[in-house]
Amino acid sequence: MYKVLIVGATTVNSADISLSLKKAFEKQNCEARLISANEDFPFLIDFVYHAAGKKVNDKVRSLFSRYVFDKAKTWNPDVVFLNGSNVFVSATTIKDLQNKLGCKVVLWELNNRCFVGYQAEAISLYDHIFSLDSYLLPVLRVSGAKNVHTLFACADPQEYSLENLDATQVAKFKSDISFIGSAYPERAEILRQLADYDLRIYGKSWKRYPELASRVSDQFIMDITKLKIFSNSRISINIQGAHMINGENFRVFEAAACGGVSFSTYKPDLAQCFKPDSEIIIFDDARDLREKADYYLAHLAELQAIGQAARRRLLAEHTYDHRVKTILKYLQLN
Amino acid sequence: MIYLRHRYQLSGLPEPATIAVQAEGASELANEILDEFAHAFPKTSVAFFSPKDDIADVCVLAFRVSMKTTARLAWGSRNLSRARLGIGFFCVDERSLIFVPCSVFTQWAVAFWARSIAVDIVCFFRKYRYV
Numbered sequence: 001m002y003k004v005l006i007v008g009a010t011t012v013n014s015a016d017i018s019l020s021l022k023k024a025f026e027k028q029n030c031e032a033r034l035i036s037a038n039e040d041f042p043f044l045i046d047f048v049y050h051a052a053g054k055k056v057n058d059k060v061r062s063l064f065s066r067y068v069f070d071k072a073k074t075w076n077p078d079v080v081f082l083n084g085s086n087v088f089v090s091a092t093t094i095k096d097l098q099n100k101l102g103c104k105v106v107l108w109e110l111n112n113r114c115f116v117g118y119q120a121e122a123i124s125l126y127d128h129i130f131s132l133d134s135y136l137l138p139v140l141r142v143s144g145a146k147n148v149h150t151l152f153a154c155a156d157p158q159e160y161s162l163e164n165l166d167a168t169q170v171a172k173f174k175s176d177i178s179f180i181g182s183a184y185p186e187r188a189e190i191l192r193q194l195a196d197y198d199l200r201i202y203g204k205s206w207k208r209y210p211e212l213a214s215r216v217s218d219q220f221i222m223d224i225t226k227l228k229i230f231s232n233s234r235i236s237i238n239i240q241g242a243h244m245i246n247g248e249n250f251r252v253f254e255a256a257a258c259g260g261v262s263f264s265t266y267k268p269d270l271a272q273c274f275k276p277d278s279e280i281i282i283f284d285d286a287r288d289l290r291e292k293a294d295y296y297l298a299h300l301a302e303l304q305a306i307g308q309a310a311r312r313r314l315l316a317e318h319t320y321d322h323r324v325k326t327i328l329k330y331l332q333l334n
Numbered sequence: 335m336i337y338l339r340h341r342y343q344l345s346g347l348p349e350p351a352t353i354a355v356q357a358e359g360a361s362e363l364a365n366e367i368l369d370e371f372a373h374a375f376p377k378t379s380v381a382f383f384s385p386k387d388d389i390a391d392v393c394v395l396a397f398r399v400s401m402k403t404t405a406r407l408a409w410g411s412r413n414l415s416r417a418r419l420g421i422g423f424f425c426v427d428e429r430s431l432i433f434v435p436c437s438v439f440t441q442w443a444v445a446f447w448a449r450s451i452a453v454d455i456v457c458f459f460r461k462y463r464y465v
Contacts (some may be wrong), residue, residue: 011430016340019337046449220426222426222429223337
């Protein structure tokens, strides 16, 4: 039985990637343990982390790196799997994990930040780097990375079930078009053009766009809220932030897990995961989005069929189980 | 949802039959939190915390990050006798949850309070270091 030590954030308002990965590794008969990168620290790290305003400075990184190494030394994992961006484990510790303990050290880079600050030092050290964004692959190769692969986002369908929920609570989230995400100018620009639709916007920092105020819900987005929104919106808009070039985030996959229909800006990786026009709708600009929204809101059966097709595709190819199988294949562990 | 279950498993507490949730602030938020717990613990009876009710297996305080540490701990101490198994603290802004078994609550609260005081002192001196 292979042992995988996952290091990743847990207290985040996004997909529960670290925990879902752990679950998926266990389903593949691996023994998996998780070190949270932002809670359950030993007292000293906890103290320094809080005293630094919950920021990762050099001291926190040094202490946390030592903590990860000690945990690995005690447990002796085959793989140390860093997920997200590696803000926490120093390059020296990566070398120690490999040379002193014989672990493979793997990164799943989710935020395209591996060239930032000290993280760049570690690029050539990882045994494998999986990137959410295929654009990074050649860049990582010329930067000295040994084995680089694309690993797309995914979702855990078990987490997206409306069973046991009060139908009246769920129905409160009904809308023709919804958007979940923080406010960026490019998103506001497109959503502004949809102000005459039954549009609801959920997310942070939208107060700076008063013209959208009537559309913005200050509803706090819990995991369950996201599920209710995706499953009650006829159309879920996805406007990718500028930090991804070819890649796609987890939102589209979560919407698909709920049987929701995503209308998304184009990204090459997204088009590889979901077939445009039959599993997802791609739009070029606000005008194109309006035209497509008008068409599909008048043809709800087609919209529903797209949602079902997206869910089928997700179940067949884009769950955490699929991603972990891919990881293990590359690591030649399975 | 997986996060809530994960945090509960980490506490080492047995599966709860009843969870009582007290949520600070708007009722919409409270409803979402209740649904979140109900979804994460489908075999458990999850209800809003009510002082008139009987004790629950686990009592959870859901709060915004602005709530003072002392107020959170005071809530825990006040309701310790109403929880059979443990007390939960759920900071919704940070999506951070901890369950503390009743048997170790006092020691945990003292350590937590001490750390928060120490952090406050460090932050205070850091703030005025260059003044």
